[in-house]
Amino acid sequence: MKVAIVGAGGISHRHAEAYASTGRTELVGVSDIVFSQAEAVASKFGSTPYADLSELLAKADPDLVSVTTPPGSHAALALQILAAGKSVLLEKPPVLSLAEMDAVAEAERSSAGSVYVVFQHRHGSGGVRAADLLSRGVLGEPRVAVCETLWFRPRSYFDPEWRGTWVGEGGGPTLGHGIHQIDLLLHLLGPWQTINATAVRLDRPVEFEDVSMASVTFENGAVATVINSLLSPRELSRIRIDTTGGTLEVNHLYGYSDADWTFTPAPDATVAATLGLNPGVPRTEEPLVSDVWTASAGHDIPSNHEAQLGRLVDDLLTGRPHDTTLSSTRPTMEFVTALYASALTTTPIHRKDLTPTHPFYPTLNGGVPQPKITEAFSL
Ligand SMILES: NC(=O)c1ccc[n+]([C@@H]2O[C@H](COP(=O)([O-])OP(=O)(O)OC[C@H]3O[C@@H](n4cnc5c(N)ncnc54)[C@H](O)[C@@H]3O)[C@@H](O)[C@H]2O)c1
Structure with a gap:
C-alpha cells in the first residue's frame, strides 16, 4: 500500500515508523510547508520530499495520507486529499469544530477516499478487550466512571x-490532550447525554483553559467525572469504570500495556454485608478469584501508533472496515464542543441540542469575544 505523510514534525516519525513496521507499505512521499522538514523525514525513512501537497498527490499517487500537521490545518488538508480521491488518516484532534467535521464528512461521501482518525488508545489489547466485554455486558452494567488526564506542560510548550x-x-487540554482518554471513555461507555462543565486558565499563556472539569451522564444510566489538566507535575492518564460486576481501571501515561489494566470483582454477598460496619478498619484481604477480565487476556498489544496504523493497513489491505472512522469519533468532538459550551455559558449541554444552529457548532469558543472568554476562564 502506498502511504504518504503531510506535516513532517514530531509525530510524523511515529507514523513513518508504524507504517514501516507493517512491512506492507511504501512511504511514497513526505510534504511540509517547511521543505527542510520534509527533506529530513523523507531522508530518514527513505522517501521523497515535497514542498507542496498537490504535487505529492499528483506525482506519488498515495492510497492513504497521514495528516500530521497542527490541528488548525487538518480540515483543509483532508478536503484536498479527498478531492484527489485518496484516503486520509487525521491525527487527533481530527478537526476544530463540528462544522469542520461535517464538511469533511460531506466531502468523504463524494470521494473515493475515506477518513480515519488516530485514537491509538482504542487499539491496544486492553482497550479492545474492555470494549468487547463491556459491550456484551460481561463485566456488568456501568454505573460510575472517572476519566483523568493530569499532564504537565510548561509555559515554553506554548512557544510555537x-x-x-x-x-x-x-x-x-480538553481538545488537545484529554481527548485521548475522553475518546476511550466514550468508546467504552457509549453515547453520552448531558455535560456540566467548568474550565479555568490558572497559569499557562493560552487563549483557552489549562484545566477543565466536567460531570457527565450517559444514555446507559452511568455517570462520570472528567478532568483535564496541564498543570499536574506527577502525570497520569486514568479511566476507572465501576460496574455492577466490579471495577475496571487503566492507569498509564501516554500509552498502556495489559499490565496497566486491572479488574477488581465486586465483593460477594458475605463480604459485602460486612462493609461499612467498622469504619476505619481496613477491609480484609479477599481471596484471589479467577475473573472474566483475567481470563480474556491474550497477546499484549500496547496502545501506540503501531497498534492502530498496523490494524488500519491490515483492514484496508483485506477490505475489512476499520472502526476508527471520522463518524465514529463524532461523539468525542460533540463532547469537547459541549464541554466548552457548558463552561462558557454556565449551563448544562445536552448532546441532542448540538445541531448546526447551536452557537458552538461553528467554533469551539462559540464566537464569544476573547475578553469575555478570558473573564469566564478566570477565577
Ligand atoms: N496521537 C498522539 O499521541 C499525538 C501526539 C503528539 C501530537 N499529535 C498530533 O499530531 C499533530 C502534529 O503535532 P506535532 O507535535 O507533530 O506538531 P509539530 O509542530 O512538531 O509538526 C507539525 C509540522 O507540520 C508542518 N505544517 C504546518 N502546517 C502545515 C500545512 N498546512 N501543510 C503542511 N505542513 C504543515 C510544520 O511545518 C511542522 O513541520 C497535531 O494534531 C497533534 O495534536 C498526536
Whole structure:
C-alpha cells in the first residue's frame, strides 16, 4: 500500500515508523510547508520530499495520507486529499469544530477516499478487550466512571506560534490532550447525554483553559467525572469504570500495556454485608478469584501508533472496515464542543441540542469575544 505523510514534525516519525513496521507499505512521499522538514523525514525513512501537497498527490499517487500537521490545518488538508480521491488518516484532534467535521464528512461521501482518525488508545489489547466485554455486558452494567488526564506542560510548550491559540491549536487540554482518554471513555461507555462543565486558565499563556472539569451522564444510566489538566507535575492518564460486576481501571501515561489494566470483582454477598460496619478498619484481604477480565487476556498489544496504523493497513489491505472512522469519533468532538459550551455559558449541554444552529457548532469558543472568554476562564 502506498502511504504518504503531510506535516513532517514530531509525530510524523511515529507514523513513518508504524507504517514501516507493517512491512506492507511504501512511504511514497513526505510534504511540509517547511521543505527542510520534509527533506529530513523523507531522508530518514527513505522517501521523497515535497514542498507542496498537490504535487505529492499528483506525482506519488498515495492510497492513504497521514495528516500530521497542527490541528488548525487538518480540515483543509483532508478536503484536498479527498478531492484527489485518496484516503486520509487525521491525527487527533481530527478537526476544530463540528462544522469542520461535517464538511469533511460531506466531502468523504463524494470521494473515493475515506477518513480515519488516530485514537491509538482504542487499539491496544486492553482497550479492545474492555470494549468487547463491556459491550456484551460481561463485566456488568456501568454505573460510575472517572476519566483523568493530569499532564504537565510548561509555559515554553506554548512557544510555537500555533500553540495556545483557538485558530492554531483549537483548544486546551480538553481538545488537545484529554481527548485521548475522553475518546476511550466514550468508546467504552457509549453515547453520552448531558455535560456540566467548568474550565479555568490558572497559569499557562493560552487563549483557552489549562484545566477543565466536567460531570457527565450517559444514555446507559452511568455517570462520570472528567478532568483535564496541564498543570499536574506527577502525570497520569486514568479511566476507572465501576460496574455492577466490579471495577475496571487503566492507569498509564501516554500509552498502556495489559499490565496497566486491572479488574477488581465486586465483593460477594458475605463480604459485602460486612462493609461499612467498622469504619476505619481496613477491609480484609479477599481471596484471589479467577475473573472474566483475567481470563480474556491474550497477546499484549500496547496502545501506540503501531497498534492502530498496523490494524488500519491490515483492514484496508483485506477490505475489512476499520472502526476508527471520522463518524465514529463524532461523539468525542460533540463532547469537547459541549464541554466548552457548558463552561462558557454556565449551563448544562445536552448532546441532542448540538445541531448546526447551536452557537458552538461553528467554533469551539462559540464566537464569544476573547475578553469575555478570558473573564469566564478566570477565577
Ligand atoms: N496521537 C498522539 O499521541 C499525538 C501526539 C503528539 C501530537 N499529535 C498530533 O499530531 C499533530 C502534529 O503535532 P506535532 O507535535 O507533530 O506538531 P509539530 O509542530 O512538531 O509538526 C507539525 C509540522 O507540520 C508542518 N505544517 C504546518 N502546517 C502545515 C500545512 N498546512 N501543510 C503542511 N505542513 C504543515 C510544520 O511545518 C511542522 O513541520 C497535531 O494534531 C497533534 O495534536 C498526536
